[in-house]
Amino acid sequence: MKYEVFLPDIKLSSIIKCYVVIYDFTLLSDMFFLPNGGNFIVFNRGITGYSLLHNNKKYKIPEGYSASIKTAKSKKSILNLESIPEIEPAVIILAELLPIGFYKLFKKDAVLLNHHYLPLETTVINKYFSKLYMHKSMEQDIGYLDDAFLQMYNDQNNSREFIEDILERIEEYNYEVTVEELTQEFACSRRTIERQFNKFIGLSPKKFIFVCKFYQIFIEYISDGKKFNDTKYIYNDNAHLNKVFHNIVGLSPSQTFEEINKKHTLIVYQLKVSGV
DSSP: OOEEEEOOOGGGTTTEEEEEEESOGGGGGGBEEOOOSOEEEEEOOSOOEEEEETTOOEEEEOSSEEEOOOOSSOEEEEEOGGGOOOOSSOOEEEEEEOTTHHHHHHOSOGGGGSSSOEEOOHHHHHHHSTTTTOSSSHHHHHHHHHHHHHHHHHHTTOOOOHHHHHHHHHHHTTTOOOHHHHHHHTTOOHHHHHHHHHHHTSSOHHHHHHHHHHHHHHHHHHHHOOOGGGSSOOOSOHHHHHHHHHHHTSSOHHHHHIIIIISOOOBOGGGTTTTO
């Protein structure tokens, strides 16, 4: 087993989508991370490398614990395999946060993650994560992370935010809604919604809807083998969808399908958790 996906405690269901445990570090260079409005807490242990977007933009991955960038492009992790440290247990854990998860845990504007990874402060690591990777089993490490994230969340005295109502409504619309329609429904200005999304999500509302809609149709197309006309998501035509695929993934739909399902040269862990 090269990697494994764990679900979080149900109390964290509004913050964390899943934990991805990597048992083979070289696998990271083959993993394909689709944008879905969220990001990761990367519990790195000294491996050097960078995230590479398909447009060749690079973002250095800190060697310690960090919050990953927020982007509307798919990304891969390129590692310096000559500098992989000898560590026990030989694993790296990624905690995938839901779109509002970063703000809820850190009370920092998510827009900070648009241009670089954000290293976790030493005080945060010492308070919440000092005993990570010290347990007898991975299940115990995941349980430890559940407790740590729940404590982080509670320490922030969180309350429900206005944007959470907007996010729920967008999902109810199956991402087939415009920003203008949302401003009318919630009786607020476009500027208000833009400000809310930049602060809490780190993406504009238009870009957020765009990537979430694409994420859903990608999962249906790749994992379920559905034709685009059979999905519940509307694009103008196949040419439009081809353009969207190239914009986010850098490949056509057919090329993507072949790389994942036939050549097995790309690993999309999200296909394992598409029902989460």
